Amino acid sequence: MSMNSVGRPTRPEAAAANEAAGAHDTLTGARGLLQDEALIFELGGWQKTGVDLPEAGAPADDLSGLLRAAPIGLPGLSEPEAVRHYVRLSQKNHAIDLALYPLGSCTMKHNPRLNEKMARLPGFSDIHPLQPQSTVQGALALMDRLAHWLKTLTGMPAVALTPKAGAHGEMCGMLAIRAAHEANGQGHRKTVLAPTSAHGTNPATAAFVGYTVVEIAQTADGRVDLADLESKLGDHVAAIMVTNPNTCGLFERDVVEIARLTHAAGAYFYCDGANFNAIVGRVRPGDLGVDAMHINLHKTFSTPHGGGGPGAGPVVLSEALAPFAPTPWLVHGDDGFALIEHAGEAGAETAFGRMSAFHGQMGMYTRAYAYMLSHGADGLRQVAEDAVLNANYLKARLSDVMSPAFPDGPCMHEALFDDSWLEGTGVTTLDFAKAMIDEGFHPMTMYFPLVVHGAMLIEPTETESKQELDRFVVALRALAGAAKAGDVDRFKGAPFHAPMRRLDETLAARKPRLRWRPVAEAPLAAE
16 A cells, blocks of 8 residues: 555545545545555554463473564554454455456457366366376376367467466477477577567567567557568578557458468468457468467466466467477377476487476466366357457447457457547547446556557457446546536546555656565655
């Protein structure tokens, strides 16, 4: 909470100023039934304990030098106080279980509870990576079947399961590309091409692996500029990294030609699979000429999203790159399934190494496989169809009051708007997004992709009903009307009804307060 208090006032002592702006702050800092909450050390204090323990009946001499010489330094809270603290904190977070989560490019879809139940089955939830392989044959079989589904859905012959996230998967694919070039005597290729609208992880990953990144221009309709691509290809280029559907929510209609030009120049085609949810069951990337693509299991196959992990970002590989996939490899042995653990072993002579210490996150594999089985091939196809339908519905309902960035033709899984419709209103994209919080909706992705000024990127996913989409549309149309009517005060002070007010984000970034102790114990100068 200390970080949130930087910038504009959020505490009751600012009530007078905030009431003048229409905020009507309370004396307690609470907003309705949403409680204000202090740091846990401020609640518990240093001289307080939530439990009574008898004096030790025996000396602690056997602890030797491990005997504590100072207080433990933990806050003293009773059980109800501790439970309430963490429940109150949880209420300050938005979640897909509360309402629509329209973050574009993030695919914040519902995670079916069936998946959670399957992931908690004994044999999946309590295995250990150092168990003998003979004791985890069921888990290895599930990994094999998951790999089969991923290869079938993408039209690719090989998959590496171990990458832990999308960016980790990108690195896996780029390391395989580098290994393939070096094996073919093409190690001099040190350039990677990426569109101006690429996810930021694409150029970052390429640079991390040791490549120089060169941008590819974008056409007026939001696609890769083929002429610019062709002019920059050459024997110095190792790969291109293209997202399809792209970050403007559009399908790259020239993707087959992009692959042909890339391969003709001796380079590989890396596809960012973040938006696979829009085409799963409809298009196989391998058929488009893709050589490597990561798959965000949280985006397309409904494993939990966010929270810093544990996650999973498997990478599918073409025939040309399959020999360079990282270990461990899952193989069918004489006594069942087995894992080839190290590069250079029989069957993994050309593997570039390994991405992590062990084999991946079993809970993510189980959830994704349960999702695949519950949908089936036809159900996964409908996932893509419904996601695209929902996005186009929002685009159609909002285009007369907001300005679509690419108005001609349908979008894919997300609808992208720019801020030209806000010109002259005194309201910015950020102001509009903050006002959405007052209406009970998490803001859409803002200011991304960077190629669209004041971008507002909305992705409803396939799991939202028409009723929920209509509720969202009504709120956005009302806010758009208020902005155009000159009701600037409604936006500049927003959000008024959230537990915390808006930050001065520049000040918060430059002078963050990362305090975790009470002020008396940790002066601000030392924070």
